[in-house]
Amino acid sequence: MEIKLLAFDSLGVRSQSTFIQTKDVIIHIDPAAALAPRRFGLPPHRIEIDKLHELAEVIADHLRDAELVIITHYHYDHHDPNRLIPIELYKGKEVYIKHPTEKINISQRIRASRFLKMIRQYARDIKVADNNVVVKGGTVIKFSEPVPHGVNDKLGYVIEVSLRSGEGSLVYTSDVEGPVLENQLRFIVNEKPELAIIDGPLTYMLGYRFSYDDLNKAIRNLKKIVSSGVKTIILDHHLVRDPDYVERISEVLDYARTFKVKVLTAAEYMGKPVNVLEVKRKELYGTEQK
Numbered sequence: 001m002e003i004k005l006l007a008f009d010s011l012g013v014r015s016q017s018t019f020i021q022t023k024d025v026i027i028h029i030d031p032a033a034a035l036a037p038r039r040f041g042l043p044p045h046r047i048e049i050d051k052l053h054e055l056a057e058v059i060a061d062h063l064r065d066a067e068l069v070i071i072t073h074y075h076y077d078h079h080d081p082n083r084l085i086p087i088e089l090y091k092g093k094e095v096y097i098k099h100p101t102e103k104i105n106i107s108q109r110i111r112a113s114r115f116l117k118m119i120r121q122y123a124r125d126i127k128v129a130d131n132n133v134v135v136k137g138g139t140v141i142k143f144s145e146p147v148p149h150g151v152n153d154k155l156g157y158v159i160e161v162s163l164r165s166g167e168g169s170l171v172y173t174s175d176v177e178g179p180v181l182e183n184q185l186r187f188i189v190n191e192k193p194e195l196a197i198i199d200g201p202l203t204y205m206l207g208y209r210f211s212y213d214d215l216n217k218a219i220r221n222l223k224k225i226v227s228s229g230v231k232t233i234i235l236d237h238h239l240v241r242d243p244d245y246v247e248r249i250s251e252v253l254d255y256a257r258t259f260k261v262k263v264l265t266a267a268e269y270m271g272k273p274v275n276v277l278e279v280k281r282k283e284l285y286g287t288e289q290k
């Protein structure tokens with residue numbers, strides 16, 4: 001099984017675009033990327049925009065080769081309605097999507113309807129992912145029930161994905177922002193994957209959209225994942241938007257060491273430097289003024 005983490009926050013854009021090739025099937029989860037509209041009161045810097053275009057090209061190149069595409073929810077860093085990724089690339093694909101009208105908030109429902117209209121012209125088959133199981137030869141793809149996008153459902157729901165073949169196993173959590181909630185955690189632990197690709201806690205909003213109590217729950221849950229038999233945990237996306245993310249999860253890192261479980265960002269997993277550009281936004285503008 002070949003796993004490529006194509007675009008992630010640790011690689012400079014908001015995304016968790018993941019490409020997986022097994023003996024049986026080529027899968028692309030969430031072929032999209034976006035930028036923080038505003039950070040430190042500033043719009044995206046030119047360097048971030050260049051990085052977005054660079055990684056969108058990488059995503060598009062892989063989407064072209066994929067047979068099965070999974071859309072876990074309808075935020076622009078997870079689905080792309082022909083903004084940067086040409087919609088024609090859905091031609092001939094089997095697409096599993098988060099249910100477009102059930103367990104979804106209004107904004108995502110509108111986006112889902114628009115996206116569906118677009119891909120219907122190209123996709124070979126479109127199916128609802130929620131609670132579904134797909135078998136392709138020796139590869140089994142299992143989807144979770146819809147779980148809240150974060151600590152509550154204000155931002156809607158996401159689908160977690162589990163993939164297992166004779167070659168290995170993984171879980172992709174999509175935007176759980178923790179995980180803080182019991183049902184988000186349950187799917188991960190029950191699937192017992194070797195690799196867990198997790199959207200870590202939303203600590204860059206600690207004290208307002210994410211409470212200290214939420215952080216404690218996320219740490220407790222991440223420790224449960226560490227001791228569940230996993231070999232490697234990728235913690236990325238919302239977590240690394242916090243410049244102090246390493247300290248925030250130090251308890252998890254210490255715990256993981258005792259279990260010999262690797263915890264790393266997508267960039268580190270891919271052997272690349274961690275480069276969370278939105279955290280450096282002030283700096284990027286500062287350098288330019290000199």
Ligand SMILES: [Zn+2]
Nearest residue numbers: 073075149175
């Ligand atoms: Zn999202």
Ligand SMILES: [Zn+2]
Nearest residue numbers: 075077078175
């Ligand atoms: Zn996201």
